[in-house]
Amino acid sequence: REGALSGLSAGPGSSYAGGHVASTPPSLQCPGVTASQMLGNNTKRKPIITFCQSLDKMLGGGVHTSEVTEICGVPGIGKTQFSMQLAVDVQIPTFLAGVGGEAVYIDTEGSFMVERALQIANAAVVHVKSITAARKKEGSKPNATAQQRQKMPSPEQEEAVAAMTARSLLEGIHVMRVHDHTEQLAAIQHIPDFIRAHPQVKLVVIDSIAFHLRHGINDFGTRGRILSLMSNKLQELANRQSAAVVVINQMTTKVESASQDSAGHGRLIPALGETWAHAATHRIQLFWRSAALAAAPGEYGGADG
DSSP states (O other): OHHHHHHHHTTTTSSTTTTTOOOOOGGGGGGOOOOOHHHHHHOOOOOOOSSSSHHHHHHTTSSSSSSSEEESTTTSHHHHHHHHHHHHHHTTTTTGOOOOEEEEEEEESSOOHHHHHHHHHHHHHHHHHHOOOOOOHHSSSSTTHHHHTSSSSSSHHHHHHHHHHHHHHHHHHEEEEOHHHHHHHHHHHHHHHHHHHTEEEEEEEEEEESSSHHOOOOHHHHHHHHHHHHHHHHHHHHHHHTTTEEEEEEEEEEEOOOOHHHSSOOOEEEEHHHHHHHOOOOOOOOOOOEEEEOOOOOTOOOOOO
């Protein structure tokens, strides 16, 4: 474990090595791309649908690949449920607007419940089969439109949907249980190799990003360096592997200082403070009856909690 942490901190291209900024050898530097290439890559990316119409609309179609999305909220709000739903949704076939991928689920708190995942998978199978049957029925009508006929599933697609089971969806979720921040860093470091061996992986979930960092590290300087390393690795993972990275974050209370006109008060903000505030491309805060998307990753601000 110490070797994994040391290798992550001091490897070629790392942000830190022995407490100093490490230089990247020219042979390992990332080649540039043109703005036109970037635009083309963006238009080709397919988001992971969430089956929540309002949330998909807010996110521009769903949770996007090649980006880091942070989900935060108070305990019990449904962050883990949302994560498990995404781990199933990423496997929706491409002809049904899915990405047809698999998921890696890094569980830091022991909150991944396979029984609940099975229930979600069962519901997804029923939903996918009902949509496929409805499209076949509509497209088979004599007065069907060209669009309805185009959406008709092919025999191969019908066969793939018929073979889909809850158990097969669970086979597409690769769970890694980590017990401290060293194992968490090692798992993140290992994911690119894992994806090379499992190229169907299109989603990486970390539930949650803050748990071991808040409870296992007391020194703020050390925690800040680890957060910077983790942020860089996750951004690199999203960009180079074209995967959607979803990180679950907890909430903490920030106490506002008192002024002449008002007494001091506290408000809930995402944990890990300013060091982490700009790590995600999107930050979604879940509420009991709604969700909010931050206009900018650091909009909520934050303080080390």
